[in-house]
Amino acid sequence: MFVGLFLSLLNVGLVAVPIGGAVGTLAGIDYYRRINGEEPLWYGSGDDDGAGGGSGNGYGDGDGDGGSGGNYTSGGNYTWPGNEPNATTVKGGVTVAEYCQQYVTVNISTTTGQNYTLNPNQWGWTQSDGGGLCMNVTSFNNETYATNTTAPQWSATWQYDAGSSDQPVHAYPNIMINGGVLPVKLSKVEMMRLDVQWAYLDAGVAVVGTVPVTSTKTTSTSTATKAATTKATTATTEAATTGVATTTPVAAVDSSVSTASTAAVAATTKVAARSVNDVTFSANVAVDMFFDADADLAGLTANATYEVMVWLAQFGEYTDPIGISDGIVASQVVDGVNFTLYTGTNDKEQHVLTWIAETAAPSFNGSILPLITGLSSLGVTDYPTSTDYMGYFAFGSEAYYSVDEVTFDVERLSMDIW
Template sequence: MVFGIGLLVNAVLVAIPVGGSVGALLGIDAHRAATGQKPLFTGGNNDDGIGTGTGGDSTGGGGGHDTITNNGVQHTQYCELSYGITPPSKTEQYTLNPNQWGVKEDTTGNGLCMNITTLVNQTYAPQTAPEFSITWQFDPGPQTAPVHGYPNIRVDDVLPKEMNKISQVDLDLHWTYGLGDTPAESTDVQTLKNENLATNVAIDMFLDADADKSKSASEAKFEVMVWFWMSNEEAQPLGWGKPGITRTLDGTTFTLYTGKNEQGQYVLSWVPETITERFTGDIYPLITDLYNFGGSDYPAKEDYLGSLSFGTEVYSVDKNVTFWAEQYKIDIKS
């Protein structure tokens, strides 16, 4: 896989004369990519079985993306900085996004691409999301801004919801991280450590007393995270070094860390003792524990859960790595 930061150069370029026109068009496309817009070069179909999705595809992302279709299954790649992809589904609705919010003009590295596997017949198991993976490589950013993005999948339709009207948040999860451009069967922690991988894998939620604000990552009063791995201390949560209470779910012990971010939001992070690639169980007790504390530093049970996403926070790594969400099923029950 060859990919660059925020810019896909399509094979259709071979039909354009080399010279000033190409340079001008590439400059425009680079600017569009840098601002999170779709590339100008969307291409067409060729005869090798690979189409670029012109006119839309089963990912719901429209045209302009490399798509392979085989036996009713589509594999589509997105390398934009920010691009919402909502695969059509006859059951639950999810939106995926490369979400490279920390990439700047002076960012160096190979970049990031999101690969989504969808079903042409749009029929998924109940509450089950499309399979997806993230291949990326960034060099370390400045200490003041080390994060390059949080590519993720977000639950649609069912939120916001008052927390006292939620009874369970059932999660069935399997993910891996591996070296290279393809998904790994399991995570080799030592190999990734040797390549200086700095990342975490987490569910990210936003809560607020106001239903509209609870849907906003910038306006919500509280951010609650459930982590499943922290590769090293560079990717640590706010409040690291000052552990709070612990809670064991599905055989995994989580420790609570708390702090305030630069926006003044209260960030409450549950972090496991060890890497947790598989998890099956109800994570709602991690939320009820918080509102049982009481006080303004913690959400109240009358507050709204407005947003819930799952993904990986990407910092830096020496070589290409791939995060794979092989199974992600979440059921928010009333």
């Protein structure tokens, strides 16, 4: 099992090939530097983009979600461990590693099947802001998982003070598909399956989901890794040593579509119904995707024409999507979950389409492809078409604000595009 930091001068050269002139070149270099843990080219400028910031957000930008936060007071109870060496524990064929850097690439390789890359991705935060985030990743040393698309278990524990209204998001800890699957032309995609079970915990108590957390307080690295290792070895030793890689059948998908007839007033009611508001933190749980007619631009979140997000949950009052003031555009049911669509344009002139689950979905197993291919029948004016390429696909949580330490725990995850 190889879990570590990967930096290749050759890849930097490939990413930095001029696309659309000097701006595209610099954006490519900056993107690569950020996701590989290096200092960004335009660190702190407020205008640059990064690896899957969500809703058109980027490193230092964070304006895409339209949050109106800033009304909370600081919890003041979090001490970020800082950019210390990664804490790693190996036991029984399982490796548990903790990453507290602002940006760092964690590459997960498998003997067969899907490869993944994880990143704490604290793009809208600096140490002087207070708070922080640590990511725990549990991987198998034999590089073999339950299926050929199974991802490692991981979690992110964080606490941030409220950001400004134009930059409410501090981080997007995430796992993205890697290993040559992307970019892919949308017309060639037959399935875009997401099989996930997750939970959000506040002070160790599940707010949504019932999964036990894979890590403890990130202020104590040794305690966190010990707890995660104990859980991982007892729950996954058998899977780690079997060497079996099989394909999981895809669940049936209900892709019924209905165009919403409500406007902004009705949309406000919908928001109140779907958002988990009785919590002391603001965040979402989301799949983030980027599309463009150019295969290279589709993988650059600063340059891609379209961003499509699928939110499985929305916590707190300040997690509104782009286009919230225009109301619900449409609704669609996938895997028994009713999603509502919001659309708009961010400050980079990217078209952002956000599907949000009416109620939190801590367990989901189905193809989200209909949420993309069905856009043509919903009266949307700007959306990815069959001739566009998808260049980025990630799953994680946008972290806005929390009074206390909260943990986003991903117990089960498989992402499969074919």
